[in-house]
Amino acid sequence: MKRFIGFLKKEFYHIFRDKRSMLILFGMPIVQLLLFGFVITNDLKDVKMAVVDHSKDEYTSEIINKITSSGYFKLVKSLDGIAQVDELFRKGETKLVLVFEPDFGKNFIKGSKASVQILTDASEPNMASLEVNYLQGILQNYNLEINRGKIVPSQISTQTRMYFNPNMESVYMFVPGIMATILMLVSAMMTSISIAREKEMGTMEILLVSPLRPLQIILGKVTPYLFLSFINALVIVGMGYFVFGVPVLGSFALLMAESLLFILMALSLGIFISTVSDSQQVAMMLSMFALMLPTILLSGFIFPLRNMPVPLQIISHIIPPRWFIIIIKNIMLKGSGFEFVWKETLILIGMTAGFIGLSVKKFKIRLE
Amino acid sequence: MNSTVSINNLSKSYGDVSALKEINLNIKSGELFGLIGPDGAGKTTLFRLLATLLLPDSGSAALCGFEMVKEYRHIRNILGYMPGKFSLYQDLTVLENLNFFATVFNTRIEDNMDMIRDIWVQIEPFKDRPAGKLSGGMKQKLALCCALIHQPKILLLDEPTTGVDAVSRSEFWQMLKGLKSKGITIVVATPYMDEANLCERVALMQSGEILSLDSPSGIIASFEKDLYSFEAKDTYQLLLNLRAYPFVNSVFLFGQSVHYTDVRDDFVLSDLKDYLKSKGQDHVEIKQIAAGIEDCFMALSQQNTVQK
Numbered sequence: 001m002k003r004f005i006g007f008l009k010k011e012f013y014h015i016f017r018d019k020r021s022m023l024i025l026f027g028m029p030i031v032q033l034l035l036f037g038f039v040i041t042n043d044l045k046d047v048k049m050a051v052v053d054h055s056k057d058e059y060t061s062e063i064i065n066k067i068t069s070s071g072y073f074k075l076v077k078s079l080d081g082i083a084q085v086d087e088l089f090r091k092g093e094t095k096l097v098l099v100f101e102p103d104f105g106k107n108f109i110k111g112s113k114a115s116v117q118i119l120t121d122a123s124e125p126n127m128a129s130l131e132v133n134y135l136q137g138i139l140q141n142y143n144l145e146i147n148r149g150k151i152v153p154s155q156i157s158t159q160t161r162m163y164f165n166p167n168m169e170s171v172y173m174f175v176p177g178i179m180a181t182i183l184m185l186v187s188a189m190m191t192s193i194s195i196a197r198e199k200e201m202g203t204m205e206i207l208l209v210s211p212l213r214p215l216q217i218i219l220g221k222v223t224p225y226l227f228l229s230f231i232n233a234l235v236i237v238g239m240g241y242f243v244f245g246v247p248v249l250g251s252f253a254l255l256m257a258e259s260l261l262f263i264l265m266a267l268s269l270g271i272f273i274s275t276v277s278d279s280q281q282v283a284m285m286l287s288m289f290a291l292m293l294p295t296i297l298l299s300g301f302i303f304p305l306r307n308m309p310v311p312l313q314i315i316s317h318i319i320p321p322r323w324f325i326i327i328i329k330n331i332m333l334k335g336s337g338f339e340f341v342w343k344e345t346l347i348l349i350g351m352t353a354g355f356i357g358l359s360v361k362k363f364k365i366r367l368e
Numbered sequence: 369m370n371s372t373v374s375i376n377n378l379s380k381s382y383g384d385v386s387a388l389k390e391i392n393l394n395i396k397s398g399e400l401f402g403l404i405g406p407d408g409a410g411k412t413t414l415f416r417l418l419a420t421l422l423l424p425d426s427g428s429a430a431l432c433g434f435e436m437v438k439e440y441r442h443i444r445n446i447l448g449y450m451p452g453k454f455s456l457y458q459d460l461t462v463l464e465n466l467n468f469f470a471t472v473f474n475t476r477i478e479d480n481m482d483m484i485r486d487i488w489v490q491i492e493p494f495k496d497r498p499a500g501k502l503s504g505g506m507k508q509k510l511a512l513c514c515a516l517i518h519q520p521k522i523l524l525l526d527e528p529t530t531g532v533d534a535v536s537r538s539e540f541w542q543m544l545k546g547l548k549s550k551g552i553t554i555v556v557a558t559p560y561m562d563e564a565n566l567c568e569r570v571a572l573m574q575s576g577e578i579l580s581l582d583s584p585s586g587i588i589a590s591f592e593k594d595l596y597s598f599e600a601k602d603t604y605q606l607l608l609n610l611r612a613y614p615f616v617n618s619v620f621l622f623g624q625s626v627h628y629t630d631v632r633d634d635f636v637l638s639d640l641k642d643y644l645k646s647k648g649q650d651h652v653e654i655k656q657i658a659a660g661i662e663d664c665f666m667a668l669s670q671q672n673t674v675q676k
Contacts, residue, residue: 006471010460017459202455206514209419209449210472211441365440367421 003212007220014194015224021190029182029232030239036174037244047131049096050077050088057105059114066142067098072134089121096120096131164333175240176328177301179233180321183259184295187229187266188273189287195221195274196283205367214363222267229266233259237332249335255328258341261348262324268355269320275362295321323347371397371432371446371521371553373418378427380413387413389576390427395555395569400548402567403557404661410576411557412452415526418555419449432521445473448520452527452557454507458500462491462510465499466517473518484513486546490539505536512543522553529558541566561662572665579668584661591659591667593617593629596637599653600644609647613640620666627663 015021049067053060068075076094079085085097099117101107108114118135122128144157165172198204207217237255240246248255270287277283297303298312299321305313316322323344330336338345373395380388388410395401403411416422418429420440429436434443456465470477481488491509494502499510508528515523525544529537541563544554556567564570565584572579572587580587600606607626610619617629630640637654644652 003471003474006468010457010464010468013460013464014457201458202451202453203457205419205421205451206449206455206469207472208421209444209447210469211445211474212472366423367416 004216004220007212007216008223011194011220011224015228024190025186025228025232028185029178029236032182033175033178033236033239033243036178037171044072044127044130044134046074047072047096048076048094049073049098050079050085050094051075052079052082052085052097052099054102055100055104055106059105059108060100063100063116063139063142064098067135067138070134070138072138073131085119089119092121094121095124095127096135098135169244169246171240171244172246172333173301175236175244175246176325176332177296177299179236179259179328180262180299180301180324181292181295182232182236183229183263183324184266184291184321185287186232187225187263188270188291189284191221191225191267191270192273192277192283192287193280194225195271196277196280199274200279208365208367214360214365218271218359218363222271225267225270226260226263229263230256230260233263240332246332248332250331250337254338255331258324258327258331258345258348261345261352262320265320265348265352265355268352268359271359272355272362275359275364294319298322299325301325320348320351371551373429373431373522373553373555375414375418375429376427378414378417378429379425380410380417380422381425387576388417388424391576391578393571393578393581395553397553398548398551399553400544400566400568401553401555402564402570403555403573404559404561404564404570404665405557405573406559408575409573411573412526413576414573415449415451415524415555415557419447419524420444445518446521448515448518448523448552450508450511450515450523450525450528452530454511456499456507456511456514459498461496461498462502463495465510466513469514470517475518477517480517480519483519483550484516487513487516487543503536505532505539508532508536508540509543512540516547520552523547523555525554525556527557527559529560529563537563561660561665564661570661572661572668574665574669574672577672579672580664587661587664588659591664593667594635595657595659595663596628597622597655597657598626598628599624600649600651602649605647606644606649606652609644609649613643618667618670620663622662627657627666629667 015025051064053064064075067073073096077088079088079097082099088094088097097119099119101115101117104114104116116139118132120128120132162168195204198207233256237248241248269291273286273290274283277286294315295301298305298308298316298319300316301321305316305322308316327341327344327348330341334340373393375391375393378388378391379386391410391414403414405411413422417424418431418436420436420443423437431443432446434446436443457468460468466477470480477484487509491502491506491513494506499507502510512525512528515525529540532540537560544556544566548554556563558564564572564587567584569581569583570587571581580590582590598606598610603621603624603626607619607621610616610626610628615631615635617631619626619628621627641652641654644650
């Protein structure tokens with residue numbers, strides 16, 4: 001036990017004296033969360049749009065008013081004709097053009113059918129479809145308003161309610177994702193680098209010649225990061241709650257227990273990486289490419305999995321954060337209990353056991 | 369306790385390169401033993417094998433009677449090992465490093481002060497300095513302290529004086545003498561031939577083989593030829609001329625002078641002088657000298673190459 005505490009003390013010295021580790025450990029979670037929360041957002045706000053109004057009547061101006069007062073769109077230009085649209089899009093500032101047909105109002109009242117055309121710059125496809133959706137929504141609302149009190153033959157009226165995220169805030173999606181990314185990074189990358197550093201500096205040679213057992217070395221390496229990662233998990237959930245208003249509807253204890261499990265998984269993965277890499281560089285590269293990219297791309301954190309090609313969907317099954325994100329989304333946003341996430345939990349436990357087994361088998365008691 | 373090291377037919381190769389070729393060696397308890405040889409002679413490989421860090425291809429070794437492969441755990445408790453590369457935590461202070469290694473071996477600095485006092489007093493003024501910021505000599509002293517903190521029976525030092533200034537080197541050897549008096553078996557590897565004289569016995573190593581195993585004086589005594597030292601203005605030309613001499617046995621450059629032996633036992637120095645004069649080198653200083661370890665090593669290594 002005294003040995004273990006001595007080892008822990010040494011590890012904490014390493015961490016607290018290395019500015020780079022400190023930055024990764026404590027700077028990155030906060031910066032990433034703020035970045036994703038405030039800067040990178042999928043929500044629409046003041047999208048610049050232009051109008052080609054061939055009709056110029058009270059209906060068109062009312063519709064334009066509705067659109068601009070929604071806050072999502074901002075009218076920046078009124079065009080004379082369709083011909084100008086191409087040039088406008090090429091300039092790139094304006095993303096959306098709304099075209100009213102000639103005699104829009106007249107057709108609307110008399111023929112009870114009027115057409116508008118939505119032109120959009122689809123070089124950013126996701127944003128384009130989002131903008132079109134929002135615009136259609138506003139037009140539909142207006143339609144309903146106009147028709148209120150009138151008898152409209154057989155019409156389906158839709159009423160939408162967004163469950164679990166009523167305002168469609170993207171930060172709801174980012175907090176679980178960032179939690180997975182950060183925990184993965186801190187746990188796996190930092191442990192693998194710290195073990196690889198001992199190999200690189202030659203100190204592993206001395207540790208091996210000492211009576212320390214492999215398990216003691218591994219535990220000594222892992223415990224500080226387990227502790228620090230757990231603090232990180234608390235910070236992320238706390239910031240999500242207090243800064244961005246992301247709720248924790250389910251059991252907080254369950255959330256933390258699942259986080260601990262995920263941290264353990266990432267730590268064992270980190271040890272495994274360190275057993276196959278001899279230098280800090282290799283460990284860093286392996287963690288970056290084998291962990292960071294899949295965690296961001298294939299975990300369903302930013303890009304929905306169901307839209308991916310089948311091979312990628314299959315690969316995503318072996319990406320641990322995928323399961324963790326499902327679990328924490330369920331707990332935080334839906335308030336689900338353990339009965340809804342036991343399958344994913346079991347998968348994570350299996351992965352943890354697998355990595356620990358592999359690392360213990362691969363950890364060398366000698367130099368080769 | 370009998371702190372011996374006995375090595376039997378120990379071989380080790382890395383792929384096609386054989387680093388050690390059937391080494392046999394017995395080191396006595398309490399001996400200060402030197403492994404002398406150039407880089408690539410196999411000294412580090414031998415140390416890593418003895419330190420249970422590598423597994424041999426064939427052969428065996430025992431330290432304090434513990435078998436190297438099967439009883440490696442016992443060996444790790446009684447062994448002090450100092451790798452060739454400085455292998456302490458550079459971001460930890462001197463005291464923290466020492467404390468850490470003490471706890472790793474389940475002991476305390478205070479309990480082992482007797483063992484390390486002589487060395488510790490020299491580095492104590494720097495005890496709060498990060499180990500990475502020490503000078504080369506200080507680093508080695510600290511590493512030695514850390515290797516001694518658990519009172520090992522056998523101490524393996526891999527090139528402890530490489531990259532250390534001359535004063536620190538002699539201080540370091542002074543410390544080893546002091547440790548020897550405490551009964552520790554000390555095995556030192558070094559590429560510096562002049563350090564061989566400081567050991568009780570030495571093994572001259574080259575290309576994974578032991579060329580000679582004896583006390584330094586014994587090795588020097590085994591040098592049979594008459595050795596001459598030549599000095600001239602143009603040392604390089606002198607070297608070429610001597611190499612071209614028909615009766616040359618060996619000629620090696622030693623700093624400013626050239627060491628020469630002849631194949632003939634009854635050779636007359638004036639013949640050689642005339643030869644050099646005919647080559648245009650008039651002012652050559654010639655002395656007969658006693659052989660040093662390095663001369664012996666050169667002769668043995670030449671012999672060894674010829675035999676193959």
